[in-house]
Structure formats: structure tokens, C-alpha cells
Amino acid sequence: MSGTPDSTHLHAHLDGDAHYQHQSGKRSLTTLTLALALTLGFAGVEAISGFLSGSLALVSDAGHMLTDAASLALALFAQHMTRRPPSERYSFGYGRAEALAAFVNGLAMLAVVAWIIIEAAQRLMAPHPVQGAAVMAVALIGLLINVAVAWILSRDQDSMNARAALVHVLGDLLGSVAALAAGAIIYFTGWMQADPLLSVLVALLILKSTFAILRESYHHLMEGVPEQLDYVAVGADIEMINGVASVHDLHVWAMSPGQPALIGHVRICDMAAWPRILEEIRAMLLATHGIDHVTLQPEPA
Numbered sequence: 001m002s003g004t005p006d007s008t009h010l011h012a013h014l015d016g017d018a019h020y021q022h023q024s025g026k027r028s029l030t031t032l033t034l035a036l037a038l039t040l041g042f043a044g045v046e047a048i049s050g051f052l053s054g055s056l057a058l059v060s061d062a063g064h065m066l067t068d069a070a071s072l073a074l075a076l077f078a079q080h081m082t083r084r085p086p087s088e089r090y091s092f093g094y095g096r097a098e099a100l101a102a103f104v105n106g107l108a109m110l111a112v113v114a115w116i117i118i119e120a121a122q123r124l125m126a127p128h129p130v131q132g133a134a135v136m137a138v139a140l141i142g143l144l145i146n147v148a149v150a151w152i153l154s155r156d157q158d159s160m161n162a163r164a165a166l167v168h169v170l171g172d173l174l175g176s177v178a179a180l181a182a183g184a185i186i187y188f189t190g191w192m193q194a195d196p197l198l199s200v201l202v203a204l205l206i207l208k209s210t211f212a213i214l215r216e217s218y219h220h221l222m223e224g225v226p227e228q229l230d231y232v233a234v235g236a237d238i239e240m241i242n243g244v245a246s247v248h249d250l251h252v253w254a255m256s257p258g259q260p261a262l263i264g265h266v267r268i269c270d271m272a273a274w275p276r277i278l279e280e281i282r283a284m285l286l287a288t289h290g291i292d293h294v295t296l297q298p299e300p301a
Helices: 003-009 031-051 054-083 097-126 134-153 162-189 194-221 229-239 270-288
Strands: 245-258 260-270 291-298
Touching: 031 054, 031 134, 031 162, 054 097, 054 134, 054 162, 054 194, 097 162, 097 194, 134 162, 162 194, 229 245, 229 260, 229 270, 260 270, 270 291
Parallel strands: 260 291
Antiparallel strands: 245 260
């Protein structure tokens, strides 16, 4: 009954059911927490240093790190959500929160890129004085921090959220390299335009990775067929099973990243043979396509 503890049995997986779990309890939250602490702490240092030294490269990198901190906080929240078990209202669990957080992070990154380009254009027309030595020192520390955070996040590449956060951090790493280069050029040559030009270069490099994350998360939110699966091939392989006449109303999607599911109607020649046919279809889908969560309805041919 809805609203009572007894309703939990409706989510249970019995013998012969899929092994998919509706909540994620295996991914460690420690990596995201540590990455968040390092990123947020240095973002404040870099922002203050950027304003004091007059460097757009440092300020833009600090802004980028703040969005990194926001993305990591969002990813951390999403990971907490995915650990929750399914409920009467959300019977599939909360795994899709991971893709939603990744999509929001991608949109935030687009906004940061736009701000960097606009600010850089203004500085190219009216160069600002920049303290090259201070920029180099802070950028070097930022580079080391970003390398550490990127290494932490790279250990959890099974998670779309971690990959989205890693895109932010890699962009930040590039930002630190650009800030370091800008500081060196200004310190040794006095060419102030190096600061906004390198900021634009970093922004353009970040765009490619950002679009990849947006595309992946959008595809997942729209319940698209997982990239690694061929929808037509899945249907054809089911129809190759002995006793199957045809397949229709077939749907393949991902319940959460890396967990494909399938539902459909199967027309069979002999309804009495359905238990054997279903077992063969399940075994084939798991072995050939990696689909474990299968729901099929038999119909007489």
C-alpha cells in the first residue's frame, strides 16, 4: 500500500530479475569532498591575487574555479541523491540526478566562457597594467592545486558527474597554465595583451569538452539509446532467437549512466515455449549488448 513500509517490496529484485540496483552506493563521496575543499579554498586566494595584480587571466581562472566549486558541490549533492533507494513516487530511484547535475554544470561553464571572452575583448582594446611576477607565483600554485584535484577526480571515471567536474578542473588547469604564461610574458617583455589573449585561448579550449558533457547529459535526460548500443541490432538479435516471430514497441534507454534497460513486445509462435524463449533472450542481451534490466511482454504470433 502506498505510504506504508510494506510498499518497499514493490522495488525488490527476486531470483531471475536484473541485478541492477536503483541506488548508487559504491561511488565514494570522499573524492568529491576533497576536490571541493581544495578548489574552493584556492579560488578565494586566486581571486584576491588577481584583483590586486590586475590580471584578467588570474581573475578569470578564479571565476572558473568558483564554478568548479559550484559544480563539485552540485555533483556531491547528486551523488547523495543517487544513493537514496527508490520510493513510491520515484520508483526508478534517483540515478538520473547525476545527469541533471552534469547538464547544469555544462550550462554554467558556457556562461563562464562567455564572460571571459567579453572581458578579454575589452582588455585588448584598453590594456590594463598587470604585475607579472605576482601572476606567475599564484598561477604556479594554482597549477599544482588543479593537478591534484584532477588526479583525485580521474579515479572515479565511472560517474558522469565526476567526468563533468573533471572537465571543469581540466579547464582550470589550462587556465593556470595560461595565467603562468601570461605572467611570464608580461614580466619579461611588458606586453600586456598577452593576458587577455591567453584567456581567450583557454576559453575556446574549454568549449569542446563542455559541449561533450552537455551532449552526453542531454542524451541521457531525453532517455536516448545508450551510445554503445545499436538499437536496430538489438531488435534483430531478439528476432533471431528460435521461436520469436517479431519484436515491436521496443524501447532501450539508460536508467542511470552505465545501466541500460529494455522493454518491448515479442510475438512468439508457441506461447508454451515462452519461459525458454525469455531465458534465451535475457542471456543474449546480457552477453551481447550488456543489457541486464529486461522487461518483455509475449504475444501470440
